[in-house]
Amino acid sequence: MGTGTDEAIVIVGASLAGAKAAEALREAGHDGPVLLLGKEHERPYERPPLSKGYLLGSTEREKIYVHPPQWYADHDVTLRLGTTVTAVDPAAHTVTLADDGRIGYRKLLLTTGSSPRKLPVPGADLPGVHYLRRVGDSERLKEALRPGARIVVIGAGWIGLETAAAARAAGAEVTVLESAGLPLLRVLGREVAEVFAGLHRDHGVDLRFGVQVEALTGGPGAVTGVRLGDGATVAADAVIVGIGITPNTALAEAAGLETDNGVRTDQWLRTSDPDIHAAGDVANAFHPLFGKHIRVEHWANALNQPQTAARAMLGQDAAYDRVPYFFSDQYDLGMEYTGYVEPEGYDRVVFRGDVPGREFIAFWLSGGKVLAGMNVNVWDVTDPIRELVRSGRPVDPAALADPARPLTEL
Ligand SMILES: Cc1cc2nc3c(=O)[nH]c(=O)nc-3n(C[C@H](O)[C@H](O)[C@H](O)COP(=O)(O)OP(=O)(O)OC[C@H]3O[C@@H](n4cnc5c(N)ncnc54)[C@H](O)[C@@H]3O)c2cc1C
CATH class of the missing domain: 3.50.50.60 (FAD/NAD(P)-binding domain)
Incomplete structure (x- = not known):
């Protein structure tokens, strides 16, 4: 029925993480079949513009897509849209489609993402x-x-x-x-x-x-x-x-994979089944820098994790240890956030710059160490902020607050 083979790498979920995984597999030298299966009828696109430029009418539709239409054929990636995977059989190494077709895989990547949480009150499905x-x-x-x-x-x-x-x-x-x-x-x-x-x-x-x-x-x-x-x-x-959103874990759960706030993976993005990986919003991955599992529901994670997953599926050594990053734009405020703080997981916030004028950097600290930094209408500082977070070394709060002290010298 399906077009998979024992050699195929099958990706379930054709959005940012899925499309980037197909790209990463080819970049890493995989020349066997790659199948990218997606429930939606659009080729993979990015979601951030949907609440910003595309919603405002300033970003054209063509700009939201991950790849141009021809890219998939050019890279010999079989993209099947409008295709819902209804089951995964880890023992048989197959996925089942909504039309009952079956596809065999050598390695499977779950990039099924997440879905908006429904409002649990009467009237929540009214038009409008x-x-x-x-x-x-x-x-x-x-x-x-x-x-x-x-x-x-x-x-x-x-x-x-x-x-x-x-x-x-x-x-x-x-x-x-x-x-x-x-x-x-x-x-x-x-x-x-x-x-x-x-x-x-x-x-x-x-x-x-x-x-x-x-x-x-x-x-x-x-x-x-x-x-x-x-x-x-x-x-x-x-x-x-x-x-808020909930990770789309139903397939993984039914297949008997370990799930807990997402599909649990190790730092190589491998699930509890060695031939199944997960990446993007759905993955609750062990993060070596933080020494725990974290699930990141942001664009940069869906952009970068697939490179690790692709290389790991090909047997190349790659662990995912990037510092989380995300961005937002609202009115004339643009911000980037680099780092990771659990709710109430900090003991101090240090500001550098003009907070009332909304041109500043905020740092979240715990025990004198920088856990995260957010630059608001200040640009080109994510590299030094990432280094401060990654280093885990205590920083003098007065120096952190002083715009005259370069971040690279703290
Ligand atoms: C409106 C909006 C604005 C955002 N803005 C920002 C931002 O400014 N900054 C930021 O960092 N992040 C932002 N995000 C978050 C970012 O878009 C997500 O982190 C990213 O889309 C995750 O990508 P993904 O590929 O892991 O999952 P998803 O984008 O959720 O894609 C998963 C895909 O898998 C498909 N799928 C699921 N189950 C199946 C199945 N059984 N069979 C076949 N296909 C299946 C789904 O239909 C979907 O197409 C925003 C998200 C939204 C919705």
């Missing part, structure tokens, strides 16, 4: 309620972001805040509802979360913290409001839900 993961979601949302439209965003995480910024740019009225006391509180902690609260308030967003969403209200035609725990209703022409 938006989740944002796929390019079609972004296009539907763009239609809803009209001047004067009342947009309610549930969840003040990265997706919620970026879409709030896009909605304001489109001239919509925006209310953000968040159960925690500040935006991004778990990721950034109070000190830096306050910067993002100020940013959105300054751009006219109605931010409401400590609120519970009880139900979405409306008729069969569309959502018209969000009912809160205190009985009040916020009127809405459209609702955006951004309350």
Whole structure:
């Protein structure tokens, strides 16, 4: 039925991680069959523009794709879109497709990514309620972001805040509802979360913290409001839900692979089955620098982990130990974050630069060591920040705070 062979390397999930894995296999010298299987009907594309330039209308559709259409044939990569893998049989070394076809593999890579968490309240599937993961979601949302439209965003995480910024740019009225006391509180902690609260308030967003969403209200035609725990209703022409994601582990679980907040892998991105690897949002990988498993739901991880997975599948020695990195753009604020901090896992934040002017670097420290740094409207500093994080050496906070002291000399 399928086109796989005993020699094929099969990749399940044709997004950034899957496409980069196919590329890395060819770069590493693999000349056997490579099959890239994806549920979506679009060839692999990048998601960050879906809440930024593509949603705003400043990034063209052609710019979002990982590779040009011809790339797959040019590199002898069999790309099968609209193809859902329904089962993996590790003993038989096969995957089963939704149409019951079977494909044999020598090595299998799971790059099944993640899915938006659903809002568990009545009315959550009314028309006009938006989740944002796929390019079609972004296009539907763009239609809803009209001047004067009342947009309610549930969840003040990265997706919620970026879409709030896009909605304001489109001239919509925006209310953000968040159960925690500040935006991004778990990721950034109070000190830096306050910067993002100020940013959105300054751009006219109605931010409401400590609120519970009880139900979405409306008729069969569309959502018209969000009912809160205190009985009040916020009127809405459209609702955006951004309350986090869950890794797509169902295939791995059913196949008996070890899972725990993602598919557990070692530092070579190998799962509990030696012929199955995992990379990208779905992988909860052992990280040698931190001495523990971490799952990173960001673009750079999906871009870079596949190189390690590809080389490891080919028997080449490669461990993944990159320092996590991500970025965001909201209004005129651009930021990059380098490092890793568990929620409440720091004891001090040191700022360097102009915090009220939103041109600064924030450093999260524990025991005098830099765990992470975030540059806000300051550029070309990720290399020294990464080195500070990687070195694990104690740094003088006064020197860290002093813009006159080059980061490379701390
Ligand atoms: C709107 C948006 C904005 C973002 N912005 C940023 C940002 O600014 N900075 C940043 O660092 N990160 C950002 N991210 C996160 C980043 O896009 C993800 O980390 C990245 O997409 C992960 O890539 P992936 O290939 O691991 O998984 P995914 O992109 O989730 O892709 C997984 C693919 O596998 C397919 N699949 C799943 N199961 C099966 C199956 N059984 N059979 C076949 N196919 C299957 C899915 O349909 C999907 O196409 C953003 C994400 C979104 C949604």
